[in-house]
Amino acid sequence: MFSMEKRDAHSARKRMISNVYAKSSLQASPALREISETILYGRMLPRIAAAPETVLEAYELFSAVTLDVVIAYIFGLEQGSNFTDHPELGAKWLHDYKSRQPYLFWVQEMPNVFQLFSNLGLGQWFVPDWVGRKSLDIEEQRLEWCDAAEAAILSGKAAESARHDATVYGQMRSMLKRHEEGEAGTKEKDTNQLSRQQRLDLASEMLDHLAAGFDTSGITLTYLAWEFSRPCNAAIQTALRRELLTLSPATQSVSAGSIPSSKDIDDLPLLHAVVIETLRLHAAIPGGQPRMTPANTTLGPPGAEVHGIPAGVRVVSAAHSVHRNTEVFPEPGRWRPERWLDEKGCVDGGGDRSRWFLAFGSAGRMCVGKNMAMYEMKGIVAAIWSNFETTIVDDAGMEHVDGYLAEPRGSSDGSFLRLRCGKI
Numbered sequence: 361m362f363s364m365e366k367r368d369a370h371s372a373r374k375r376m377i378s379n380v381y382a383k384s385s386l387q388a389s390p391a392l393r394e395i396s397e398t399i400l401y402g403r404m405l406p407r408i409a410a411a412p413e414t415v416l417e418a419y420e421l422f423s424a425v426t427l428d429v430v431i432a433y434i435f436g437l438e439q440g441s442n443f444t445d446h447p448e449l450g451a452k453w454l455h456d457y458k459s460r461q462p463y464l465f466w467v468q469e470m471p472n473v474f475q476l477f478s479n480l481g482l483g484q485w486f487v488p489d490w491v492g493r494k495s496l497d498i499e500e501q502r503l504e505w506c507d508a509a510e511a512a513i514l515s516g517k518a519a520e521s522a523r524h525d526a527t528v529y530g531q532m533r534s535m536l537k538r539h540e541e542g543e544a545g546t547k548e549k550d551t552n553q554l555s556r557q558q559r560l561d562l563a564s565e566m567l568d569h570l571a572a573g574f575d576t577s578g579i580t581l582t583y584l585a586w587e588f589s590r591p592c593n594a595a596i597q598t599a600l601r602r603e604l605l606t607l608s609p610a611t612q613s614v615s616a617g618s619i620p621s622s623k624d625i626d627d628l629p630l631l632h633a634v635v636i637e638t639l640r641l642h643a644a645i646p647g648g649q650p651r652m653t654p655a656n657t658t659l660g661p662p663g664a665e666v667h668g669i670p671a672g673v674r675v676v677s678a679a680h681s682v683h684r685n686t687e688v689f690p691e692p693g694r695w696r697p698e699r700w701l702d703e704k705g706c707v708d709g710g711g712d713r714s715r716w717f718l719a720f721g722s723a724g725r726m727c728v729g730k731n732m733a734m735y736e737m738k739g740i741v742a743a744i745w746s747n748f749e750t751t752i753v754d755d756a757g758m759e760h761v762d763g764y765l766a767e768p769r770g771s772s773d774g775s776f777l778r779l780r781c782g783k784i
């Protein structure tokens with residue numbers, strides 16, 4: 361979906377899948393509730409509590425947790441990963457995944473140049489061989505998760521148990537089959553084998569969701585934890601904890617089957633303001649969000665000029681710049697969650713603020729996982745900061761890299777943000 365250029369194909373694909381990311385579906389999902397209980401309370405909090413001298417590398421922790429949550433919602437909790445309990449595997453995965461990114465420019469933005477040089481045997485000048493090998497490893501791993509989800513569907517387990525429910529994969533699978541094999545007999549066909557092409561189409565779509573879903577949320581949570589843990593923001597951390605302790609059952613005394621409802625978490629105004637303000641100041645995707653004016657083609661309909669921009673031209677808008685409009689966001693360089701609240705402390709995204717908020721993009725290409733991101737980030741913040749208070753041990757690596765995606769640069773010793781987490 362992310363890379364489909366043609367508008368009709370893109371919106372048809374988006375319609376197939378968007379209902380599993382609707383707020384109402386997420387809040388009512390037994391699978392996601394199981395996922396939150398198991399990953400946030402069964403894995404993440406114990407990992408924090410057991411950290412040596414209670415010092416944690418925040419970016420690694422958040423990447424592992426967001427990977428596990430997104431993978432579990434796509435492929436099913438039982439078919440998914442457990443990077444949260446295995447930090448060394450999570451750190452390796454993150455390193456392998458990210459180390460390819462500086463080389464993707466040529467493949468994505470200059471495919472013809474890259475192809476030409478590859479045909480001459482000089483592709484290595486642009487992209488070393490190991491990048492291709494690592495990408496293949498990642499694709500292979502994705503296919504394994506797809507095949508595990510497929511087996512759960514064919515065996516009937518996915519339909520019977522929330523822990524096996526492969527929500528996103530299952531939705532996309534049945535829509536693809538319905539789309540390609542027609543409405544008739546779809547119920548029976550849902551349990552039929554996939555064709556080779558369908559298996560690969562599904563794997564490709566799921567890879568997009570996984571890639572789009574984990575790092576963005578992990579980066580946002582790392583910046584949120586950083587802002588939160590700075591001495592100048594100690595009062596905000598205290599106020600948020602007070603707000604979190606109004607939840608019932610309390611996120612401090614969670615036992616199996618007793619986490620607060622996601623709707624109650626979603627309704628907390630300061631929690632909402634803290635997440636939205638982090639997305640504004642530290643947009644995980646600050647880089648250009650591209651759109652094309654309709655291009656002239658030899659066969660298709662003629663292209664069109666839009667507002668004086670010629671046909672077939674790519675334009676971008678960047679959240680980083682839009683979020684620094686001083687008329688809409690006074691003191692734009694400061695992290696001020698209260699700008700999203702009215703004088704009574706209720707959420708106030710009114711007026712221009714919401715219109716100028718571009719962290720999830722806008723219109724037809726807007727992030728399909730926006731509600732999922734808010735659900736998981738708010739759940740993670742609620743679980744951590746009602747149980748721990750955090751202070752900074754080392755934040756030398758907390759500078760955005762310059763790119764479409766802007767994770768922290770990291771310091772020379774490989775650290776991003778080290779936090780001390782004191783149990784309350």
Ligand code: HEM
Nearest residue numbers: 361362572573576577645649720721722725727728729733
């Ligand atoms: C803090 C978390 C997230 C941020 C900041 C974010 C941001 C974005 C942005 C800026 C876009 C491109 C919008 C555009 O070009 O207009 C996008 C697209 C997308 N995102 Fe997210 N995202 C987040 C989380 C997620 C999650 C959790 C998922 C799924 C599990 C997801 C799946 C997608 C997909 C599939 C697209 C392509 C949508 C399309 O082409 O229509 N994202 N996201």
